[in-house]
Amino acid sequence: MRLSPKDADRFEKNRLADKIRANRELEILSDKTGHVTQHLKNQNFNLFAEHYIKTHKFKDIRIVASAVEKFKLTIDNPRLKISKINPTIMETFKDYLLHDAGLAGETAHNYFIRFKKVLKSAKIQGYLKFMPTDDIQFSNPNKDDSLRKQVLDAEEL
Structure with a gap:
């Protein structure tokens, strides 16, 4: 027939x-x-991050791009899948920012926070089911080294 x-x-x-x-x-x-479904599970992180940076419309785009570059230096796997980013990898990234990246002041913390924005976008789009940074506490060891503003009282004025 x-x-x-x-x-x-x-x-x-x-x-x-x-x-x-x-x-x-x-x-x-x-x-x-x-x-995570198979077609989402195989998404390359570097391609996703590049697309995120190109479409990100906020003022902190330079910090986000720098944070992604630091992550790439830390992990050094151009074929890393988004679904393979786990708390262990994020803990490694945090340690790198704090001790080996040569960053001063609040910069390490700012990079980590901005990188979490990329991961949150991946979660919203369905590439991640859980945030790999949920249980990671980031405390800046240089926090007490920051400059303190001295305020003059009325008598000193």
Whole structure:
């Protein structure tokens, strides 16, 4: 039996609709289990970060870009998948910022906070189910070294 062109077109549309429905069902089910679907799991972090930096419209874009560069120096894996970023990797990144990156003052903390924005964007877009930085406390050891503003009282004025 041979299908007419009209029936073949309808058959193809139904097949495509079934495939879309099945993928959507999988996404809905995976939201409840914490499972990341395969096409999202294989996203390269470097490509994602580059796209984020190009589309980021806030004033802190230079700090975000610098934080991503420091992360790339720390991990040194151009094929790193977003789904492979875990608390251990983030702890390594934090230690690098604090001790080996040559940063002073609040810069290490600022880089870490800005890098978390990239990860939060990945979570919002479905690449991550959980933030790998949730249990990491970042305390700046140089916090007490910052300059304190001295205020003159009325008598000194």
